Amino acid sequence: MAAVVCPCGSGRDYAKCCARFIEGNEVAANAEALMRSRYTAYTLNAETYLLATWHPSTRPTSLPLDANDKTRWLGLEVKRFAVDAADENKAVVEFVARFKVGGNRAERLHEISRFVREDGRWFYVDGELDGKNAQQRAAMARG
Numbered sequence: 793m794a795a796v797v798c799p800c801g802s803g804r805d806y807a808k809c810c811a812r813f814i815e816g817n818e819v820a821a822n823a824e825a826l827m828r829s830r831y832t833a834y835t836l837n838a839e840t841y842l843l844a845t846w847h848p849s850t851r852p853t854s855l856p857l858d859a860n861d862k863t864r865w866l867g868l869e870v871k872r873f874a875v876d877a878a879d880e881n882k883a884v885v886e887f888v889a890r891f892k893v894g895g896n897r898a899e900r901l902h903e904i905s906r907f908v909r910e911d912g913r914w915f916y917v918d919g920e921l922d923g924k925n926a927q928q929r930a931a932m933a934r935g
């Protein structure tokens with residue numbers, strides 16, 4: 793099979809990048825690697841992985857993934873990755889993801905996501921969207 797560049801923007805082969813976490817049993821070493829793999833999972837509609845890497849305290853029961861494949865993910869840019877100075881089991885990742893729905897204009901999703909590590913695994917907790925809480929978006933998505 794020909795090498796496929798990983799959607800997360802690392803420039804590496806998918807098989808050597810996010811596939812190790814999404815399809816394999818490897819655990820992301822840090823919150824940035826987890827965030828990248830979650831972005832890639834969105835591009836693949838990999839709901840099981842997205843839910844498995846979501847902290848149980850904030851995890852939805854299912855995700856409003858795009859079954860009709862109308863959403864096209866255009867790219868990910870990680871702006872900032874910081875481990876909490878007071879607690880190495882907490883981290884934030886700020887990123888911009890670009891996507892298009894159908895024939896509409898490309899949109900930007902700018903989020904500061906929070907992550908925690910438990911038993912050696914990093915989990916997504918929640919995030920702020922352009923200053924607004926992402927819970928709002930989640931509520932909207934759930935309709």
Ligand SMILES: [Zn+2]
Pocket residue numbers: 798799800801802806809810811828829832
């Ligand atoms: Zn990747």
